[in-house]
Amino acid sequence: MTGARILDGKATAATVRAEVRERAQGLAGRGRAPGLTVILVGDDPASHVYVRNKDKAAHEAGFTVRTLRLPATASQRDVEALVEAQNGDPAVHGILVQLPLPKGLDAERVIARIDPSKDVDGLTAHNVAALTLGRPGMRPCTPLGCIELLDRHGLALEGREVVVLGRSMLVGKPLAALALERNATVTIAHSRTRDLGAVCARADILVAAVGSPRLVQGAWVKPGAVVLDVGINRLPDGTLAGDVDFEPARERAAWITPVPGGVGPMTIAMLLANTLRSAERAATPSAAVL
Numbered sequence: 001m002t003g004a005r006i007l008d009g010k011a012t013a014a015t016v017r018a019e020v021r022e023r024a025q026g027l028a029g030r031g032r033a034p035g036l037t038v039i040l041v042g043d044d045p046a047s048h049v050y051v052r053n054k055d056k057a058a059h060e061a062g063f064t065v066r067t068l069r070l071p072a073t074a075s076q077r078d079v080e081a082l083v084e085a086q087n088g089d090p091a092v093h094g095i096l097v098q099l100p101l102p103k104g105l106d107a108e109r110v111i112a113r114i115d116p117s118k119d120v121d122g123l124t125a126h127n128v129a130a131l132t133l134g135r136p137g138m139r140p141c142t143p144l145g146c147i148e149l150l151d152r153h154g155l156a157l158e159g160r161e162v163v164v165l166g167r168s169m170l171v172g173k174p175l176a177a178l179a180l181e182r183n184a185t186v187t188i189a190h191s192r193t194r195d196l197g198a199v200c201a202r203a204d205i206l207v208a209a210v211g212s213p214r215l216v217q218g219a220w221v222k223p224g225a226v227v228l229d230v231g232i233n234r235l236p237d238g239t240l241a242g243d244v245d246f247e248p249a250r251e252r253a254a255w256i257t258p259v260p261g262g263v264g265p266m267t268i269a270m271l272l273a274n275t276l277r278s279a280e281r282a283a284t285p286s287a288a289v290l
């Protein structure tokens with residue numbers, strides 16, 4: 001047994017980012033560089049790392065980036081006012097409010113303030129509905145990154161059994177909808193699912209997005225399956241682990257993402273891609289009426 005081939009998210013993301021950078025240069029040459037605002041409230045250490053990575057990647061792509069930080073003591077009004085100021089700024093094409101927000105703040109109400117055309121996270125009700133209805137709209141970055149990773153490795157979804165572990169608004173639900181849009185047969189499994197192992201074992205494409213270190217055992221992986229591990233879990237010894245028990249899963253799968261270096265870098269690449277699209281649309285007068 002040679003083991004699965006690695007789905008290298010880092011390398012694929014670098015390709016996507018280079019493509020985005022080239023198109024961004026075209027816009028910048030016309031004085032219309034893509035603009036991204038990232039809003040970070042409070043001091044969650046993981047969020048600080050994620051935001052720093054997004055800020056750096058957007059700079060490297062030639063975007064105009066604003067990272068706006070508010071203290072954990074910020075009020076609901078403070079955060080919503082900041083979002084609205086970005087809505088009104090024509091140089092801003094993408095607004096991302098890093099989640100989770102500190103306790104006491106209502107993330108849903110903050111997200112509802114984001115102009116759907118700048119909602120590069122695809123989390124507003126408008127964009128969630130668009131995905132469900134199969135209409136154009138902004139799609140969430142992590143699910144989009146999973147699909148892009150499959151596409152760029154020639155791994156088809158049509159007719160395949162896709163099992164998504166996790167039902168979050170950021171990953172599980174939108175990923176299931178995207179896979180369905182691509183004519184996969186989709187199952188969403190979660191913490192109340194009975195016999196999780198048996199459900200996972202049906203999957204041609206297994207996506208783990210629950211935030212539970214090494215939950216998915218090697219024996220749950222169908223031989224020849226594609227395994228996408230969305231989990232990024234910090235273990236007590238400081239190391240990172242995904243939601244999949246990597247080594248035994250690798251023995252059975254045909255393709256598998258590592259953690260780190262798998263889905264994570266794709267999330268950032270798709271954030272840039274969504275922001276670029278929004279900037280391109282803003283620069284095209286005829287698109288404004290669509």
Ligand code: GUN
Binds near residue numbers: 100141142170
């Ligand atoms: N926190 C963890 N992942 C994400 C993401 O994709 N978007 C936002 N806004 N917050 C997150």
